[in-house]
Amino acid sequence: MxxxxxxxxxxxxxxxxxxxxxxxxxxxxxxxxxxxxxxxxxxxxxxxxxxxxxxxxxxxxxxxxxxxxxxxxxxxxxxxxxxxxxxxxxxxxxxxxxxxxxxxxxxxxxxxxxxxxxxxxxxxxxxxxTTAVGPGAVTPGSSDHFAVFTPYFRHWSQWRQREPLGPPRTVRVPDVVGSEALPTRNGLSGLSPGLARGGEVRGRERVARWLRSDIAAYGDGQDDLAGDATSRLSPHLHFGTLSPVELVHRARRVGGPGAEAFVRQLAWRDFHRQVLAARPAAASADYRTRHDRWRSERTAGADIEAWRAGRTGYPVVDAAMRQLRHEGWMHNRGRLLTASFLAKTLYVDWRVGARHFLDLLVDGDVANNQLNWQWMAGTGTDSRPNRVLNPVTQAKRHDPDGAYVRRWLPELEGVAAPAVHEPWKLPGGDRAALGYPDPIVGLSDGLARFRRARERF
The missing domain is CATH 3.40.50.620 (HUPs)
Incomplete structure (x- = not known):
C-alpha cells in the first residue's frame, strides 16, 4: 500500500x-x-x-x-x-x-x-x-490555559514557529476513488447581497495587495469605521484558504507598527482557541458567570428585533447591523459596539446576539464569535467585565465625519456630522422627515438597568 x-x-x-x-x-x-x-x-x-x-x-x-x-x-x-x-x-x-x-x-x-x-x-x-500556535503549545505554570491575553501574547510571541511550506508541484490521485459533484452557489437562497467570493487564489491576491500597500496604516486605522482599514482576511482564515503561520511570517517581514498590530490580532485568534480548547463549555455557557438574569427573547422581543434589523435609533449600531446583513461581514469596531449595545444597554443574553452573528457571518466560528461576545458581555476573559461602550461617544471617535453611518443608513445621507450620530436632537419636523426611528432606549436608562442587574449601584 x-x-x-x-x-x-x-x-x-x-x-x-x-x-x-x-x-x-x-x-x-x-x-x-x-x-x-x-x-x-x-x-x-x-x-x-x-x-x-x-x-x-x-x-x-x-x-x-x-x-x-x-x-x-x-x-x-x-x-x-x-x-x-x-x-x-x-x-x-x-x-x-x-x-x-x-x-x-x-x-x-x-x-x-x-x-x-x-x-x-x-x-x-x-x-x-489552522492556527499560528496550537491551542496547547503555550501554557502557564499553574493552569492548562491562559485566561488573560497579555501574558498569553508574551509567550505566544516567543514561540518558535515553523517555516511556511510551498505548494506541491504534483499530486497524483488514484483513479478508483469517485467524487460527488462540487458544490456551487447556484440555488442557495438567503445570501447577503454583498458577500465576498472565496478561494485560495482570491485570498492570496488580497493579502498580497494588503501587505504591499495597506498594512502600514493598520495600527492607526484599524478602528476607523469609514476608512475600512482592516485586512478583511477573516473569512479566508476561517476557511483556511490562508495560513496563519504564513501570515505571521509575511507580516513580520514587512515590519512596523501596522504589522505588529496585525500579528497581535492573529494572536487574539489563537488565544480564543486555546481558551475554548481548555473550556469547551464556554461555547454556550458563561466562562465566568456574573449571575445575570438576562432579559429573555420573550420579554425583550421588540428590542431584539430592532437590533437585528438595524432600527435601534442609534445610527452607528444600526449601520453596523445593516453592514452585517448586506455583506455577511462586519467591521471589528462595529462588532464590539453592537455586542455592547445588545448585552449591556439592552441587557439581552449574549447568546441571542452570538446566534444571530453565526447565522450571517461568513467568518463565523465558535471560538472567535462566542468568546468575543462573552468578552463584551463581561462573562468572558475581559478584566473589566462591567465596561459599557457608549455608541454616541464611540461613533464620534471612530466615525467623526459620519461617512460610515451615511454609507449604510440612506435615511441619514443628508445629515452632516456630528448631528448624524444624534438625529433625535434635530428639530421635530426635520427628524420626522428622515423616516428614521427614535432610540428604543435611553442610554442612561440602559446603563442604570445594567448596573442594577450587576448590583453596581
Whole structure:
C-alpha cells in the first residue's frame, strides 16, 4: 500500500499545508478529501453565507489540484464513515488531517482514530495548520490555559514557529476513488447581497495587495469605521484558504507598527482557541458567570428585533447591523459596539446576539464569535467585565465625519456630522422627515438597568 488520504477541513489551500506535504512524502498517491459533515448541518452551522463561500473555496481547491495533476474528492454524510470508506476504496494505509481544538472536532478525531485503527490505517494529526500556535503549545505554570491575553501574547510571541511550506508541484490521485459533484452557489437562497467570493487564489491576491500597500496604516486605522482599514482576511482564515503561520511570517517581514498590530490580532485568534480548547463549555455557557438574569427573547422581543434589523435609533449600531446583513461581514469596531449595545444597554443574553452573528457571518466560528461576545458581555476573559461602550461617544471617535453611518443608513445621507450620530436632537419636523426611528432606549436608562442587574449601584 502506498496511498494516503488527506482530509481537508478548515484548511482549504495548497500553500503551507503540512498534512498534504506529509502525505505526499516519497512516491505516494494521495486522495485529497473533503467531507460535507452531516453533524455540522444538524448543529445549524451550515448557513447560506458560509455555504456559498465554502463552495467557492472547494472549487478553487479542486482547480489548484487539477493544475497539479490531481483533483478534489467530495463526499457527504457522517465524516468518520466517509473517511473510512474512501480509505478502503483507495487501499490507503494512512490519513492526515489538521488538528482542531474544538470539543466537536476532538470527539470526531477520536472516533476516526478508533475506526481507522480497526482497519489497520494510521491517523496523523498535524498542529499549527489552522492556527499560528496550537491551542496547547503555550501554557502557564499553574493552569492548562491562559485566561488573560497579555501574558498569553508574551509567550505566544516567543514561540518558535515553523517555516511556511510551498505548494506541491504534483499530486497524483488514484483513479478508483469517485467524487460527488462540487458544490456551487447556484440555488442557495438567503445570501447577503454583498458577500465576498472565496478561494485560495482570491485570498492570496488580497493579502498580497494588503501587505504591499495597506498594512502600514493598520495600527492607526484599524478602528476607523469609514476608512475600512482592516485586512478583511477573516473569512479566508476561517476557511483556511490562508495560513496563519504564513501570515505571521509575511507580516513580520514587512515590519512596523501596522504589522505588529496585525500579528497581535492573529494572536487574539489563537488565544480564543486555546481558551475554548481548555473550556469547551464556554461555547454556550458563561466562562465566568456574573449571575445575570438576562432579559429573555420573550420579554425583550421588540428590542431584539430592532437590533437585528438595524432600527435601534442609534445610527452607528444600526449601520453596523445593516453592514452585517448586506455583506455577511462586519467591521471589528462595529462588532464590539453592537455586542455592547445588545448585552449591556439592552441587557439581552449574549447568546441571542452570538446566534444571530453565526447565522450571517461568513467568518463565523465558535471560538472567535462566542468568546468575543462573552468578552463584551463581561462573562468572558475581559478584566473589566462591567465596561459599557457608549455608541454616541464611540461613533464620534471612530466615525467623526459620519461617512460610515451615511454609507449604510440612506435615511441619514443628508445629515452632516456630528448631528448624524444624534438625529433625535434635530428639530421635530426635520427628524420626522428622515423616516428614521427614535432610540428604543435611553442610554442612561440602559446603563442604570445594567448596573442594577450587576448590583453596581
Amino acid at each position: 502506498n496511498v494516503s488520504v488527506v482530509l481537508f477541513t478548515a484548511d482549504l489551500r495548497l500553500h503551507d499545508h503540512p498534512p498534504l506535504r506529509a502525505a505526499l512524502d516519497g512516491t505516494r498517491q494521495v486522495v485529497p478529501l473533503f467531507v460535507r459533515d452531516r453533524a455540522v448541518d444538524d448543529a445549524g452551522f451550515a448557513v447560506p453565507n458560509r455555504l456559498a463561500f465554502l463552495a467557492d473555496c472547494l472549487r478553487d481547491l479542486d482547480a489548484g489540484l487539477r493544475a497539479r495533476g490531481g483533483r478534489l474528492v467530495v463526499r457527504s454524510g457522517d465524516l468518520v464513515e466517509q473517511v473510512c470508506r474512501v480509505a478502503a476504496e483507495a487501499d490507503a494505509d494512512e490519513v492526515h488531517l489538521a488538528a482542531d481544538g474544538s470539543a466537536h472536532a476532538r470527539r470526531r478525531e477520536e472516533r476516526l482514530r478508533r475506526a481507522l485503527e480497526s482497519e489497520g490505517v494510521r491517523l496523523h494529526v498535524h498542529d499549527a495548520v
